[in-house]
Amino acid sequence: MFHIDCWMKELTDRLIGIFGNRLEFVGLQGSYGRHEETAESDIDVVVILDQLSANDIKTYDMIVSDMPQRQKVCGFMSGKEELIKWEKSELFQFYNDTVSYYGNIDYLLKLISEEDVKRSILIGACNVYHMCVHNMLHEKDSRLLVSICKTAMFVIQAKYFAETGQYIKRKSELYKLVKPEDADIIGEFILLRENCHIDEKEFKEISEKLFEWSKKIINECFEA
Numbered sequence: 533m534f535h536i537d538c539w540m541k542e543l544t545d546r547l548i549g550i551f552g553n554r555l556e557f558v559g560l561q562g563s564y565g566r567h568e569e570t571a572e573s574d575i576d577v578v579v580i581l582d583q584l585s586a587n588d589i590k591t592y593d594m595i596v597s598d599m600p601q602r603q604k605v606c607g608f609m610s611g612k613e614e615l616i617k618w619e620k621s622e623l624f625q626f627y628n629d630t631v632s633y634y635g636n637i638d639y640l641l642k643l644i645s646e647e648d649v650k651r652s653i654l655i656g657a658c659n660v661y662h663m664c665v666h667n668m669l670h671e672k673d674s675r676l677l678v679s680i681c682k683t684a685m686f687v688i689q690a691k692y693f694a695e696t697g698q699y700i701k702r703k704s705e706l707y708k709l710v711k712p713e714d715a716d717i718i719g720e721f722i723l724l725r726e727n728c729h730i731d732e733k734e735f736k737e738i739s740e741k742l743f744e745w746s747k748k749i750i751n752e753c754f755e756a
Contacts, residue, residue: 534601536564536575540633546595547579548634551588556580556612557635565631566701570725577607578630580637584611615640620648621655625686628699649694654753656687660746668739674730680742681721687749688714717745 544558562576563569577596581588589609596605608626610618618626620643627640663680667673685703692710693699700706707718720738724730730738 536560536569539575539599539601540577543577543596543599544634546599547592550591550595551581554582555634556582557637558633559630559637560633561607561626561629561631565629566703568702568704573604574606575601575604577605579607579609580612580615580635581610582612584609584614616643620644621651624649624652624690624693628689628693629701646694649690650753652690653687653694653749656683656690657746657749657753660684660687660742661750664739664743664746668743672735674724674728674735677730677735677738677742678721678724678728681717681724684717684742684745685721687746688718691749713745713748717742 540558540560547555547558557578557580559565559578560576561578563573564575579592592609596602599605615623615637616639623640624644627637627644630637660680660683663676663683667676667680685706688706688710689699689701691714692706700709703718703722707715707722710718720741724738
């Protein structure tokens, strides 16, 4: 049986063995980090070095290529300096969705303002809006709806944080706390993750729901 904590410890030990004190941070994001993984879930690893070179990327590739479940590994790798200078609206989600296995990234907290959280909401809603229109017109792909709902989930997390100061990671918990229109989107995401094989009528209904939802948020952000 696959155990993510054992896997992360093995990877961290290998990273320490190769990079030594250059290794600043190792973390885990995504569904494994939230304990919501499925058989199809990726392993979203975060690796931060003191600074990152092209050779470091090659070295990390060799390390991770020797790990079990290599085909599932994805994530984020960066130098510390670049991370500190990263787009702050993205750092909000990055920080809150990351579970630490080595080191910490608490220094990012003081870099993220209330305006950055609001910007995260607007950018996310714009992305949902654009992806919905594109999918309704061109792709017509129910699997893409899962990705759109995932982006919408991040928007709902940011919205709830802006309203309450609380970041809720798990969908099942957030579902019980948010406004009905947001809970409806989370519910669709949960159902689509379980089965994305839906008929044309369901595709149309969910797509239109996401479109109208994102449209409303964009307009609310503009008026705020």
